[in-house]
Amino acid sequence: MNAAANKLEEQTLTDRQKAVLDTALQLLVEGGEKALTTSAIARAAGCSKESLYKWFGDRDGLLAAIVTRQASKVRTPAHSDEVVSKEQFVQELNHFAQDLLEVISGEVSLALNRLAIGQASKGDDALGRQLLEQGRGRIGEQMTQLMAQGAKLGFVKVPDAHAAYQILYGLVLKDIHVRLLLGATLKQEEADFKSAAGDAVSQFMQLFENCTK
Amino acid sequence: MNAAANKLEEQTLTDRQKAVLDTALQLLVEGGEKALTTSAIARAAGCSKESLYKWFGDRDGLLAAIVTRQASKVRTPAHSDEVVSKEQFVQELNHFAQDLLEVISGEVSLALNRLAIGQASKGDDALGRQLLEQGRGRIGEQMTQLMAQGAKLGFVKVPDAHAAYQILYGLVLKDIHVRLLLGATLKQEEADFKSAAGDAVSQFMQLFENCTK
């Protein structure tokens, strides 16, 4: 278990181990947590259960490794270019909103969130914390930063950059995330992410656009 | 199983059976789905497993019965009074927003949503549908109605009452619901539901207030 814990912290994973985690994630996406048995993972990944326990300690360690593995694969969209015009700022917001909708409604994101929520129902919020920090946390930070930049340049007038980000988040997602987690399918107009993102951003700008020139 | 199915549809439940369902719900809230074994329910409710299966068919039937039972207990706040003034309309919105925050963050709501999400991860969205229709559906209908009334009287200018309701929903909850489902605890300012509801409603009014008199 010591070796396994170190593996998780230092994130020094063999290519083989990464491949196993990817296979496990695929299994999770396809069949939910119920399908994610250690035997099934070993079978699908072509490794032995003994190796799984050697590498990841126990089943919970494996689940945590899956989450961190996926989080490490998330690339920040690298739109860190300087924002120079209000049009560009709005365009960045649109880009962000559309990205958010696409990520949140993706099968992988839904499966991981369902997994973490299942763990939370057992009183263990470790996975949920990890998901919030490494998943939404990063994009949130980046967004908060963009928001602060927009405020500094006078495009928007917001008292608190992070609060503004949260409001945009709400305008974009509404109750879509939870509905998807519950297994619902989006209505036609909701599935048009580009249009939905545009609506949300224009509402956001209407709220916070700097009218004092 | 026939008798059980009829029971669920016609909702003709003995007081004894209702008590059993309430006990089961309490068990679910306390320990999550893992703790909701048939043996544990029978023990806690002081009935036999055989009776459980006789009444509810199987475990899934029992879970569904718990959800419908809880939904039947939800009372509509009965604010069906006519809205006569804009101030009253805004006050109704505030009341709604605060109620929403309180319900959504309640232990019972969280436990039921987690349960349904767990089922959805197994490919069964029956509980989720039930939760959406009977839980959020009702309050949504009522809210949409209030919104339409406000529009008719010229307090707000919204193209679609239901869409407006969704926007208010997003402004009120932001990402709070999912974070709670993941096991997070609210920040201090988020836990002040009255204040948070006021902010959301004022933002909503800023978006849709009828400026054409």
Place this chain on the structure above:
DNA sequence: TTTGCTCAGTACCGTACGGTACGGTTCTCT
């Protein structure tokens, strides 16, 4: 009292899972 019904309590069965142990194979290092 006798008959029959309901239900609590318990014992039981089959299955499936998490976790471990072991034999055999491949690869690496010396």
Place this chain on the structure above:
DNA sequence: AGAGAACCGTACCGTACGGTACTGAGCAAA
């Protein structure tokens, strides 16, 4: 070549759960 580690495949163990069967108590009707 030979030793040792890593690892696959499989068998195995203990446990816990869903679901069923049985027993006996309480009770109502005849």
